[in-house]
Amino acid sequence: MCGIIGYIGEKPAGKILLNGLRKLEYRGYDSAGMLLLNKDKFTRIRSVGDIDKLEKKINGQWPKGKMGIAHTRWATHGGVTEKNAHPHFGRAKEVAIIHNGIIENYRELKEKYLKNHKFSSQTDTEVLAHLIEKYHQKHPLKKAVESALKKVHGTFGLAVISKKEPDKIIAGRSGSPLAIGVGDNQYFLASDATPLLTHTRKIIYLDDGEIAIIKKNNSYIYKIGNNNQINKKAQNIDWNTEEAQKGGFPHFMIKEIYDQREVFMDAIRGRLRPKEGSAQMGGFNLKDKEAQKIDRIILLACGTAYYSCLVGKYLFERLAQIPTEAEIGSEYRYRNPVIDNKTLVFSVSQSGETLDTLVSQREAKRKGAYVRGIVNVVGSTIAREADGGTYIHAGPELSVASSKAFTNMLAILTLYALYFGRLHKMSFETGNKIIKELEKIPGKINLILKQNEKIKKIAYKYSKYQNMLYLGRGINYPIALEGSHKLKELSYIHSEAYPAGEMKHGVNALLDKDFPVAAIATKNNLYEKMISNLEEIKARKSPFFVIATKGDKNIQRMTSDIIYVPKTIEILEPILNVIPLQLFAYHCAVKLKRNVDRPRNLAKSVTVE
Numbered sequence: 001m002c003g004i005i006g007y008i009g010e011k012p013a014g015k016i017l018l019n020g021l022r023k024l025e026y027r028g029y030d031s032a033g034m035l036l037l038n039k040d041k042f043t044r045i046r047s048v049g050d051i052d053k054l055e056k057k058i059n060g061q062w063p064k065g066k067m068g069i070a071h072t073r074w075a076t077h078g079g080v081t082e083k084n085a086h087p088h089f090g091r092a093k094e095v096a097i098i099h100n101g102i103i104e105n106y107r108e109l110k111e112k113y114l115k116n117h118k119f120s121s122q123t124d125t126e127v128l129a130h131l132i133e134k135y136h137q138k139h140p141l142k143k144a145v146e147s148a149l150k151k152v153h154g155t156f157g158l159a160v161i162s163k164k165e166p167d168k169i170i171a172g173r174s175g176s177p178l179a180i181g182v183g184d185n186q187y188f189l190a191s192d193a194t195p196l197l198t199h200t201r202k203i204i205y206l207d208d209g210e211i212a213i214i215k216k217n218n219s220y221i222y223k224i225g226n227n228n229q230i231n232k233k234a235q236n237i238d239w240n241t242e243e244a245q246k247g248g249f250p251h252f253m254i255k256e257i258y259d260q261r262e263v264f265m266d267a268i269r270g271r272l273r274p275k276e277g278s279a280q281m282g283g284f285n286l287k288d289k290e291a292q293k294i295d296r297i298i299l300l301a302c303g304t305a306y307y308s309c310l311v312g313k314y315l316f317e318r319l320a321q322i323p324t325e326a327e328i329g330s331e332y333r334y335r336n337p338v339i340d341n342k343t344l345v346f347s348v349s350q351s352g353e354t355l356d357t358l359v360s361q362r363e364a365k366r367k368g369a370y371v372r373g374i375v376n377v378v379g380s381t382i383a384r385e386a387d388g389g390t391y392i393h394a395g396p397e398l399s400v401a402s403s404k405a406f407t408n409m410l411a412i413l414t415l416y417a418l419y420f421g422r423l424h425k426m427s428f429e430t431g432n433k434i435i436k437e438l439e440k441i442p443g444k445i446n447l448i449l450k451q452n453e454k455i456k457k458i459a460y461k462y463s464k465y466q467n468m469l470y471l472g473r474g475i476n477y478p479i480a481l482e483g484s485h486k487l488k489e490l491s492y493i494h495s496e497a498y499p500a501g502e503m504k505h506g507v508n509a510l511l512d513k514d515f516p517v518a519a520i521a522t523k524n525n526l527y528e529k530m531i532s533n534l535e536e537i538k539a540r541k542s543p544f545f546v547i548a549t550k551g552d553k554n555i556q557r558m559t560s561d562i563i564y565v566p567k568t569i570e571i572l573e574p575i576l577n578v579i580p581l582q583l584f585a586y587h588c589a590v591k592l593k594r595n596v597d598r599p600r601n602l603a604k605s606v607t608v609e
């Protein structure tokens, strides 16, 4: 996720762009840049860090120009450096672009169409800039952008300006949002309405596959590759800035739960290898031969990230048969863990700053393990200190309670387990089946989100209780733990999670009509066992709701509080099953009037002991 903004009008563009970037900073903040066009001169200013750093660099010397583009970055391809910050130029610096999204086939584009080109950054975006400029030598800017986009696989929300056509900005969208702001003698463009609302309330949202020519007095919208203009009316938006940042959702938490539809794809995109039935992670920095020697995996994390590691343990053991342990950072750092040079340690962290995870990582490194990060925040300490690793690409997560980072951690752990599985005994067919199922996950997440109203009703019903018990078995036991964790931190309702097989060993004593249960009973090899556990719960008169597989009518005889999730393969069930539990916890918190995005006594990033 990055933030982009463009302006064309009669006012000096610099301050408008900078103020706009500030409002977009919630979308990314590792580096930023702006470019203004004045007559036939581009002025570009970029810097590493947040928007304050960019303003410092400008130092009051605002570049001249009444049109320009600007970008705040959340790195995907290429590290956090000034050279990688946007805007990017084409080879002759005739064209400049800003881009939010991922060009998956940028290497192929480079080799096929831009053989002798030299690039000054490591970004996929610069490749696109060169390609557009190449076509622009023969074609008008719109046609040049369309010709380049036709060759692109991936996602984009982009804005392009050219010295040769200084009266327009070209914008295009596929998979990354774009909004046009309609003003008087001035038009705007941005990733969302947030930075536009101080200038205008009239917003036109571009849809996927659309391209716009934006001039200071009008905008013209087309399907990419088509010259028939589409008539789109501006909507009147009455959100305030904060509401706009939340995309119309009342809290970041619920927005981020919904973000999972898109960002899951960002985690797996470009990392699947269908021809080999495997996966490949660019920053892993271990050759297959070295990876084959790994005989032990340790997954280090805290909180929600730790629960993703518990799922990871199932994944690595099931797919790759490598003994794997999930370890809590605050415990691990004070042990004397057994580690050798065949041990691979993954530190899993949204923020990349969690102190206990970081200190444990240092300890593992000191003892000679291979240490890799699975991290969201680019350039964070864990990411920097690890000897490689993989970004989960969930985009900034602002709600203190984690949601989309969790599902993207699961995505990356699945890819690593797939990779190690294929290095060992997993068949090509099994690998391929996993890949196909992974690609279907975003659609299935969407189907679960469509049941939001139903989940809300269930949450409102259960939010009156003081306690809650979460049950799961096998790979869904960590999801029971995560569901319980979400409920505690968001709603302050006390809850516990158990593997359902443990009930008879003590927990059954808790059950009565005032002690409700949330059970995960999707159709997998432990389904029958889970049904027996539900019978026991029913016999003890505990109210309960169930996460079940779509089409499972059997479950209806036990309770009417059922949330159906689409069928997937067992190893991917956690990714789907956690979503209703996130929504459940969220709605309980709303009903109880909790501070949803900032639960009491908690912080987003725990950088102290």
Ligand code: M6R
Pocket (backbone or CB within 6 Å): 302, 303, 304, 305, 306, 348, 349, 350, 351, 352, 353, 354, 357, 400, 401, 402, 403, 489, 602, 604, 605, 606
């Ligand atoms: O940034 P990290 O993923 O390392 O954070 C770990 C935990 O602090 C975090 O998951 C915490 O439990 C969240 N509040 C969970 O929603």
